[in-house]
Amino acid sequence: MPEKRRPKTLRDARTCRDLFESWDPMFSETVDRTRGPRTEAILAALGASVGQPARVLDLASGPGPVTARLLARFPGCHVVALDTDPVLLQIGRAALHQDRTRVDWVLADLRQAGWSSNLGPEGFDAIVTSLALHWFYRAELRAIYRAARALLRSQGVLINGDFLPARTSQVAPAGGPSTPPRSTPASSPAGDVTGFQQRWADWWKVVAATPSLADALRSRQLRLPGPMPPRRATGPKRPAPLEWHERTLRSVGFRRVAMRWQDRDFHVLTALR
Numbered sequence: 001m002p003e004k005r006r007p008k009t010l011r012d013a014r015t016c017r018d019l020f021e022s023w024d025p026m027f028s029e030t031v032d033r034t035r036g037p038r039t040e041a042i043l044a045a046l047g048a049s050v051g052q053p054a055r056v057l058d059l060a061s062g063p064g065p066v067t068a069r070l071l072a073r074f075p076g077c078h079v080v081a082l083d084t085d086p087v088l089l090q091i092g093r094a095a096l097h098q099d100r101t102r103v104d105w106v107l108a109d110l111r112q113a114g115w116s117s118n119l120g121p122e123g124f125d126a127i128v129t130s131l132a133l134h135w136f137y138r139a140e141l142r143a144i145y146r147a148a149r150a151l152l153r154s155q156g157v158l159i160n161g162d163f164l165p166a167r168t169s170q171v172a173p174a175g176g177p178s179t180p181p182r183s184t185p186a187s188s189p190a191g192d193v194t195g196f197q198q199r200w201a202d203w204w205k206v207v208a209a210t211p212s213l214a215d216a217l218r219s220r221q222l223r224l225p226g227p228m229p230p231r232r233a234t235g236p237k238r239p240a241p242l243e244w245h246e247r248t249l250r251s252v253g254f255r256r257v258a259m260r261w262q263d264r265d266f267h268v269l270t271a272l273r
């Protein structure tokens with residue numbers, strides 16, 4: 001690389017790292033206040049279900065905040081981070097460059113049939129997904145769950161940590177029976193929406209001003225036409241309730257479905273293949 005270009009490249013790499021590092025707090029300090037403990041619960045459920053996983057799929061990974069945690073927690077683990085947004089994938093790729101041999105960044109749309117067909121023949125010990133599936137319609141979710149099950153190795157586990165409003169709660173300790181149901185207070189995913197929108201708009205301004213993200217941004221605009229910064233994913237007004245997810249996971253063949261963690265309407269759900 002020509003010497004003259006290096007400072008700019010380094011500056012861009014630093015910017016991608018800053019964008020990556022500000023992703024989690026942008027959510028956790030505004031609209032997703034349970035993010036930290038919920039991510040921890042995803043990792044704990046994964047460890048309890050499969051021990052040390054060799055291959056994990058992070059569905060709708062965004063720039064890879066959960067991917068980064070998986071790499072740190074499970075040293076022998078290879079992660080496939082899949083998302084439909086080329087900008088988020090590019091930021092993750094740059095920010096986690098030091099782990100590049102342990103991550104594949106895959107551009108795919110979970111709404112398109114066949115999204116799972118190019119992920120290799122090896123299968124996965126676990127599929128995790130965080131704060132993403134509530135944007136999907138029920139028919140789409142059913143298809144995603146069916147395809148996910150087919151990607152799992154035997155004894156594999158699907159773990160969904162998300163906004164899943166529930167009528168009752170039943171937190172199951174790892175490996176043990178569920179505790180009796182208790183009612184959950186109603187909650188809203190809203191939180192500080194104005195604060196989030198401001199930070200979201202600022203975050204995307206930095207993206208637009210970063211030369212090394214220009215190609216990904218152009219590809220995003222062709223792939224996901226819409227306002228910049230993106231306002232809101234399209235999806236149902238009311239996300240499917242927790243009970244619907246549990247029923248649907250069973251109906252597509254998952255054996256043991258259990259809720260592992262709960263804070264108001266945020267839950268971590270596990271489903272064994």
Ligand SMILES: C[S@@+](CC[C@H](N)C(=O)[O-])C[C@H]1O[C@@H](n2cnc3c(N)ncnc32)[C@H](O)[C@@H]1O
Pocket residue numbers: 059060061062063064065066082083084085088108109110111129130131132135233
């Ligand atoms: C709120 S972000 C969550 C990202 C990450 N999992 C996290 O916990 O921070 C939702 C993610 O879902 C992705 N997404 C939305 N629709 C998708 C689709 N049809 N296929 C794949 N990813 C999608 C978005 O691009 C975004 O990265």
